[in-house]
Amino acid sequence: MTPLSRRAFGTAALASVLVGCGGAASEPASAPARRTRGTRQTGDRSADATANPARALGRSAPVRLRIPAIDVDTPVIRLGLERDGTVEVPPITAHDRAGWYRHSPTPGEVGPSVVLGHVHVGEFGDGVFRDLVRLRKGDAIEARRQDGSTARFTVDSVRTVAKADFPADDVYGDVDRPELRLITCGGPKEGQEYRDNVIVFAVLGSTSP
Amino acid sequence: MRRTVFSALALTCTALLASAAPALADSSTPSPVPTRVAEDAASPVPSTGPADEAASPVPSTRPADDAASPVPAERGQVAVRPSGAPDTGVADTSSGTATGGLVGGGAAALLLAGGAATFVVRRRRTHGV
Numbered sequence: 409m410t411p412l413s414r415r416a417f418g419t420a421a422l423a424s425v426l427v428g429c430g431g432a433a434s435e436p437a438s439a440p441a442r443r444t445r446g447t448r449q450t451g452d453r454s455a456d457a458t459a460n461p462a463r464a465l466g467r468s469a470p471v472r473l474r475i476p477a478i479d480v481d482t483p484v485i486r487l488g489l490e491r492d493g494t495v496e497v498p499p500i501t502a503h504d505r506a507g508w509y510r511h512s513p514t515p516g517e518v519g520p521s522v523v524l525g526h527v528h529v530g531e532f533g534d535g536v537f538r539d540l541v542r543l544r545k546g547d548a549i550e551a552r553r554q555d556g557s558t559a560r561f562t563v564d565s566v567r568t569v570a571k572a573d574f575p576a577d578d579v580y581g582d583v584d585r586p587e588l589r590l591i592t593c594g595g596p597k598e599g600q601e602y603r604d605n606v607i608v609f610a611v612l613g614s615t616s617p
Numbered sequence: 618m619r620r621t622v623f624s625a626l627a628l629t630c631t632a633l634l635a636s637a638a639p640a641l642a643d644s645s646t647p648s649p650v651p652t653r654v655a656e657d658a659a660s661p662v663p664s665t666g667p668a669d670e671a672a673s674p675v676p677s678t679r680p681a682d683d684a685a686s687p688v689p690a691e692r693g694q695v696a697v698r699p700s701g702a703p704d705t706g707v708a709d710t711s712s713g714t715a716t717g718g719l720v721g722g723g724a725a726a727l728l729l730a731g732g733a734a735t736f737v738v739r740r741r742r743t744h745g746v
Contacts, residue, residue: 519694574702593706
């Protein structure tokens with residue numbers, strides 16, 4: 409075999425190795441792991457938590473959310489629905505923000521106001537709701553609204569549930585007082601996804617002005 | 618020889634004229650009248666009316682929303698109940714993996730093709746084919 413042929417063989421061999429690597433690298437993205445079913449719940453959801461139900465407010469979109477217990481102070485954007493009918497989530501950016509689901513009541517209105525945030529935003533690191541699971545019953549949550557008023561909520565319970573068993577009725581179902589739902593992901597990672605959702609249930613404590 | 622040169626010249630001129638024709642067609646006669654005529658033709662209301670109607674439909678966003686709403690029938694406090702669970706976490710696996718794989722694969726395929734071609738040429742030369 410001449411030196412040139414040998415070089416050609418070498419190039420071909422190197423190329424095939426590279427092709428192999430490329431394929432292997434892209435595999436995890438295209439083959440997400442299958443979810444295992446099951447529900448692990450921390451915390452309980454006692455119906456009547458703390459507060460004497462405060463005066464309900466009129467409709468006004470939230471603009472900022474503060475949760476002192478876990479150092480959250482974030483602007484709030486508006487979210488809608490994706491084409492597949494799932495709820496829209498905040499964009500994956502370095503400056504992660506929380507988002508209010510605009511088809512739900514605003515914080516302070518009677519009904520379950522739904523606010524979502526990421527626990528992790530891929531290459532950008534931790535999301536705005538990274539420590540949501542650490543909230544405990546009695547912790548305070550403040551939602552500042554577009555009309556200048558503030559609705560202060562008190563955490564009632566924190567639940568970690570498998571996404572496959574998402575408790576839609578508990579989260580989106582009607583209630584007879586102003587309540588707040590904070591939702592993020594949690595539990596073990598499976599591929600690029602988290603297996604569970606962490607849901608914080610809170611009730612209105614007071615309002616101002 | 619001269620005939621060849623003339624033929625080439627004629628061919629070039631024809632090609633130039635052919636390509637210039639559309640450009641010339643635009644500015645036919647520079648008389649002031651045609652512009653007014655064009656304006657008049659464009660002015661009647663109907664021409665904008667239908668165009669507006671055709672372009673206006675809001676649906677591009679609305680239907681998407683409506684189609685997406687899985688529980689539109691009874692309106693509870695949550696007017697449109699989403700389906701499934703929110704996907705609020707993107708784990709740490711780098712998003713550049715797929716792109717990297719693609720680039721790597723492309724480069725590898727190029728190298729492979731080059732190597733194979735060199736090998737074939739070299740072999741042919743050796744065998745004197």
